[in-house]
Amino acid sequence: MLPIAAPRPPETPTLDQFRRVVLKVGSALLVDRARGRLRHAWLAALAEDIADLHGRGVDVLVVSSGSIALGRTVLNFGPGPLRLEESQAAAAVGQIALARHWSEALAHHGIVAGQILVTPQDTEERRRYLNARATTLKLLEERAVPVVNENDTVATSEIRYGDNDRLAARVATMIGADLLVLFSDIDGLYTAPPASDPTAEHLPVIARITPEIDAMAGGPASELSRGGMRTKVEAAKIAIQGGTQMMIADGRGKNPLKAVTNGARCSWFLAGSTPGAARKTWIGGSLEPRGTLTIDAGAARALQGGASLLPVGVTRVEGSFSRGDAVTIRSQDGIVLARGLVAYDSDDAARILGRSSREIEAVLGYPGRAAMVHRDDLAVVGE
Numbered sequence: 001m002l003p004i005a006a007p008r009p010p011e012t013p014t015l016d017q018f019r020r021v022v023l024k025v026g027s028a029l030l031v032d033r034a035r036g037r038l039r040h041a042w043l044a045a046l047a048e049d050i051a052d053l054h055g056r057g058v059d060v061l062v063v064s065s066g067s068i069a070l071g072r073t074v075l076n077f078g079p080g081p082l083r084l085e086e087s088q089a090a091a092a093v094g095q096i097a098l099a100r101h102w103s104e105a106l107a108h109h110g111i112v113a114g115q116i117l118v119t120p121q122d123t124e125e126r127r128r129y130l131n132a133r134a135t136t137l138k139l140l141e142e143r144a145v146p147v148v149n150e151n152d153t154v155a156t157s158e159i160r161y162g163d164n165d166r167l168a169a170r171v172a173t174m175i176g177a178d179l180l181v182l183f184s185d186i187d188g189l190y191t192a193p194p195a196s197d198p199t200a201e202h203l204p205v206i207a208r209i210t211p212e213i214d215a216m217a218g219g220p221a222s223e224l225s226r227g228g229m230r231t232k233v234e235a236a237k238i239a240i241q242g243g244t245q246m247m248i249a250d251g252r253g254k255n256p257l258k259a260v261t262n263g264a265r266c267s268w269f270l271a272g273s274t275p276g277a278a279r280k281t282w283i284g285g286s287l288e289p290r291g292t293l294t295i296d297a298g299a300a301r302a303l304q305g306g307a308s309l310l311p312v313g314v315t316r317v318e319g320s321f322s323r324g325d326a327v328t329i330r331s332q333d334g335i336v337l338a339r340g341l342v343a344y345d346s347d348d349a350a351r352i353l354g355r356s357s358r359e360i361e362a363v364l365g366y367p368g369r370a371a372m373v374h375r376d377d378l379a380v381v382g383e
Helices: 040-055 067-074 082-105 120-124 125-142 163-172 211-215 227-243 256-261 275-285 297-304 346-352 359-364
Strands: 020-025 059-064 113-118 145-150 179-184 245-250 266-269 291-295 314-319 324-329 338-343 378-380
Touching: 020 040, 020 163, 040 059, 040 082, 040 256, 040 291, 040 314, 059 125, 059 163, 067 082, 067 245, 082 113, 082 145, 113 125, 120 125, 120 338, 125 145, 125 163, 145 163, 145 245, 163 227, 163 275, 179 227, 227 245, 227 266, 245 256, 275 378, 291 297, 297 338, 314 346
Parallel strands: 020 059, 020 179, 059 145, 113 145, 179 245, 291 324
Antiparallel strands: 245 266, 291 314, 324 338, 338 378
16 A cells, blocks of 8 residues: 655745735834834835835735824823723824824835725725725725725724724735735744743644634733734634735834745745635625626626626616625526626616716716626626
């Protein structure tokens, strides 16, 4: 009997493999804990790393904490936990400073920054999700770097993400990023907390999140940080389900991305599919259709060729649905061709069916989207 070959260990990814990268930066890295001030030299060095990615044609988005940490210093709030109204006031002041610091750091390399403030509804409710996604993708298309933060000025404990690790994972899957980097005060996941257990082993590659991996997560590190290894593992679950690979890297030193490229230790969480494939699976199998669009033969051929569904190809609208809902797309003889997220409410869709995209504004009174269902929001049968 031939010996059974041991399974090959998964290959460790490298940064040059990825074309759309989300970087999560926490308060404890960005803000000096003792003085409550921005670490300017550190941010400048990270901006160099971002400029290097950007210069190679990579789309980069930053999820940045720090508004409350900066604002509490300006408002002379003392150390310790803040009440909700104090946190919201600190965020209102700190968001202005945070956006300015990121804008200036990136402008030094000729890169435009755009600020996006989100709440959970922006990534959980489909209508708002589509708006947030479209805005962010447009910024990336224009080669800007979106800087995203939770809108702490209006979020309450009942309607918030709770930490920017999970926020970063939601944003990464929303825009189809193929890599999420969580900068931390540790160089990855260990079998036990290394500060208290000298036998703890570093895990360079996590191919699957098992109950054993779950058990290895620890707690939060500082009063400036809401997260810990627990939230990072939870973020990894969100990311890999969306086809996004994730890395935990030590962000304390300057140029943390360059350090990883040069061999610094980190932990990779591997996704089993690509962002595009995961999104198609979600649209095609996880959402309940709210209506049906019947299309002509020309539109059917266009869908099979990878095109968007334009209003001119739609011959019938059935059901009551809202923008962002899933709909079934059928041929004239009733064959299901695809599912997708529709860009119009059912009433407006019925008004523009069969029309050229150039006529949309004249018919509806506002300049809607050119596609009834964009190709990125389509899951075609057989793909």
